[in-house]
Amino acid sequence: MITTFQVAYKNLLRKRMRSLLTLVGIALSAWVLVSLLGFNNGYETALNKDIDDMGFQLMIMAKGCPYEAATMMLKGGTGLKYMKESIINDVTKEPEVEKTTPILMAAVFDPNKGESGGIAAYFGVEPKSFTQMKTFLTFRQGGWFTDENSYEAVMGYEAAELEQREVGDMILIPEKNVQFKVVGILNRAGTQDDGTIYVPLKTAQKVFSRPDEITTLGIKVKKGIDSTRFEEKMYQLPDVQVVSLAEVKQTIMKLISTAKVMVLSIAMIAILIAMVGVINTILMSVHERFQEIGILKTIGAMPWDIFKLIWIETLILCAIGGVLGIGLALILSKVTGILIRYIMPYAPSGGLILIDLKLVLMTMAAILCIGLLSGLYPAWKAGRIRPLEAIRSEIG
Amino acid sequence: MSQNIIAIEAENLIKVYLRGSEKIPAVNDVTLRINKGDFISIIGPSGSGKTTLVNLLGCLDNPTSGVLYLSGRLIFNKGKRLPERELTKIRREIYGYVFQNFYLIPTLTVMENVMLPLTFYRKPGTENEAVKLLQLLGMEHRKDHLPGQISGGEMQRVAIARAMVNRPEVLLADEPTGNLDTKRSSEIVQVLKELNSNIDLTIIMVTHNQELARCAGRMFEMKDGQIFQIDRKS
Numbered sequence: 001m002i003t004t005f006q007v008a009y010k011n012l013l014r015k016r017m018r019s020l021l022t023l024v025g026i027a028l029s030a031w032v033l034v035s036l037l038g039f040n041n042g043y044e045t046a047l048n049k050d051i052d053d054m055g056f057q058l059m060i061m062a063k064g065c066p067y068e069a070a071t072m073m074l075k076g077g078t079g080l081k082y083m084k085e086s087i088i089n090d091v092t093k094e095p096e097v098e099k100t101t102p103i104l105m106a107a108v109f110d111p112n113k114g115e116s117g118g119i120a121a122y123f124g125v126e127p128k129s130f131t132q133m134k135t136f137l138t139f140r141q142g143g144w145f146t147d148e149n150s151y152e153a154v155m156g157y158e159a160a161e162l163e164q165r166e167v168g169d170m171i172l173i174p175e176k177n178v179q180f181k182v183v184g185i186l187n188r189a190g191t192q193d194d195g196t197i198y199v200p201l202k203t204a205q206k207v208f209s210r211p212d213e214i215t216t217l218g219i220k221v222k223k224g225i226d227s228t229r230f231e232e233k234m235y236q237l238p239d240v241q242v243v244s245l246a247e248v249k250q251t252i253m254k255l256i257s258t259a260k261v262m263v264l265s266i267a268m269i270a271i272l273i274a275m276v277g278v279i280n281t282i283l284m285s286v287h288e289r290f291q292e293i294g295i296l297k298t299i300g301a302m303p304w305d306i307f308k309l310i311w312i313e314t315l316i317l318c319a320i321g322g323v324l325g326i327g328l329a330l331i332l333s334k335v336t337g338i339l340i341r342y343i344m345p346y347a348p349s350g351g352l353i354l355i356d357l358k359l360v361l362m363t364m365a366a367i368l369c370i371g372l373l374s375g376l377y378p379a380w381k382a383g384r385i386r387p388l389e390a391i392r393s394e395i396g
Numbered sequence: 397m398s399q400n401i402i403a404i405e406a407e408n409l410i411k412v413y414l415r416g417s418e419k420i421p422a423v424n425d426v427t428l429r430i431n432k433g434d435f436i437s438i439i440g441p442s443g444s445g446k447t448t449l450v451n452l453l454g455c456l457d458n459p460t461s462g463v464l465y466l467s468g469r470l471i472f473n474k475g476k477r478l479p480e481r482e483l484t485k486i487r488r489e490i491y492g493y494v495f496q497n498f499y500l501i502p503t504l505t506v507m508e509n510v511m512l513p514l515t516f517y518r519k520p521g522t523e524n525e526a527v528k529l530l531q532l533l534g535m536e537h538r539k540d541h542l543p544g545q546i547s548g549g550e551m552q553r554v555a556i557a558r559a560m561v562n563r564p565e566v567l568l569a570d571e572p573t574g575n576l577d578t579k580r581s582s583e584i585v586q587v588l589k590e591l592n593s594n595i596d597l598t599i600i601m602v603t604h605n606q607e608l609a610r611c612a613g614r615m616f617e618m619k620d621g622q623i624f625q626i627d628r629k630s
Contacts, residue, residue: 001515004515010503011501011503095626096495295499297484299493299513299524301515305516391570
């Protein structure tokens with residue numbers, strides 16, 4: 001007994017090159033679809049990780065744009081606002097607070113950075129409180145500053161790599177003409193810390209002429225505390241804004257969702273192109289087998305049998321193409337990630353393409369649905385072929 | 397032969413094609429009775445209407461008017477048209493078809509081609525029919541070959557086996573030897589004769605070849621859409 005599936009599969013082997021080219025079209029679309037959705041996934045996850053790895057749940061900053069504040073914390077930025085250091089005591093005395101860490105951020109234009117210069121981010125931090133927040137930071141070389149007034153710097157992994165610095169080297173802060181001695185280089189953390197240069201808070205306040213001022217106060221609240229209620233309480237402090245990292249995450253995700261729509265539109269176009277290719281291939285095949293399909297009807301095939309046969313052919317093409325495309329996306333995900341990072345250097349750290357089982361299954365289901373839809377018209381057309389027409393065309 | 401059981405009975409069958417406003421009668425008032433186990437041949441020049449008649453008898457087309465009975469069952473009655481689905485049901489129950497161009501699926505083996513009708517419809521008791529038929533037609537040794545690896549005569553044997561796999565009551569062979577040389581043509585007609593005598597199969601064969609047509613039990617000629625039985629003694 002030979003099954004409809006076997007007949008359909010063997011039919012596809014007749015025009016191997018055409019079937020192969022159609023498969024390539026479907027595979028490429030599946031690749032684009034999985035990679036784009038994987039990028040969406042990966043970007044979201046990487047961004048979540050970056051935010052979570054900041055080590056604190058809330059930040060207090062001088063009043064200003066919360067988006068800007070969030071960006072500053074994530075990537076460094078300009079247009080910084082400052083608040084008095086005394087706020088540390090006001091916050092720390094609150095019973096909900098477990099730990100705080102003050103930060104003075106400074107962004108300086110470094111003409112030696114990159115090909116045409118760039119912004120170098122300096123974070124003035126207190127090593128004791130900062131390391132309690134960021135327990136995941138470890139050193140490749142050296143350690144934290146020896147003195148809170150020293151001119152010493154700790155460089156993130158990428159910052160050190162970029163400037164080819166080792167412990168013991170001196171770095172010059174442009175514009176300020178002040179030199180710092182590199183005392184530690186961090187291991188790769190996969191967070192924004194990799195690109196940051198840390199200096200002692202007191203020294204940073206002196207160098208950047210911001211005595212007794214900070215830009216940010218990171219807060220970790222005690223376990224079981226309702227952070228929303230605490231956030232409301234913090235808003236009672238004068239001239240500050242409270243940035244909850246959960247809120248930051250939400251805001252950035254909102255922005256990302258806009259990008260998502262665009263990404264999905266591109267994926268849809270890729271799918272439509274593949275769909276047209278499939279319809280064309282199957283229609284050509286039906287046209288070429290016009291007589292044969294008519295004869296199948298004389299030997300007992302009902303319209304539904306022919307419909308099924310052609311539909312299965314489409315599904316086989318789509319299933320194999322889908323598997324190939326997903327495989328390709330999985331194999332090349334690292335390369336795609338590197339390429340995206342090259343195009344978007346400020347993308348979150350970590351893997352940018354995240355292809356999980358759910359995405360694979362979803363894509364496969366989508367490709368099969370497309371197969372079902374693409375096969376509808378050719379299968380319907382084939383099902384309507386009358387044996388008599390086939391025989392007449394034989395006579396002709 | 398079961399002379400008394402009527403397999404096909406046609407009364408005043410007419411098929412008219414329209415070419416613009418012009419009416420072309422392809423089959424013109426044909427009345428014909430074919431008994432179970434008959435082997436009849438229909439000859440005639442191109443355009444005489446023999447293929448159209450076979451299409452009507454084989455339920456591949458609806459007549460314009462006339463009556464058709466198959467095994468006593470009324471199929472067409474005075475212009476009543478049957479939808480394609482109904483025609484297919486009748487076809488797969490009653491008929492096996494053999495065509496000039498074989499129409500074997502090139503990517504399926506000989507055995508798979510013979511079994512193909514069973515994929516769509518299977519009469520009870522036909523499980524081993526494909527093997528038996530290939531043995532009967534001397535094609536068993538070629539069962540794993542592809543159509544491209546066998547001769548034209550062998551391909552037609554495979555097509556006959558395919559037509560026979562669901563044990564049809566009537567075998568319609570439209571120019572079954574049209575693509576074969578004289579030797580292979582004689583072999584195919586011999587095969588049909590054997591099927592007719594061995595399993596009492598009703599066969600209607602359309603051919604251009606008078607010599608082959610004479611192998612049939614009864615011989616008809618079509619002229620201008622009308623049918624005439626040929627007296628073989630003359």
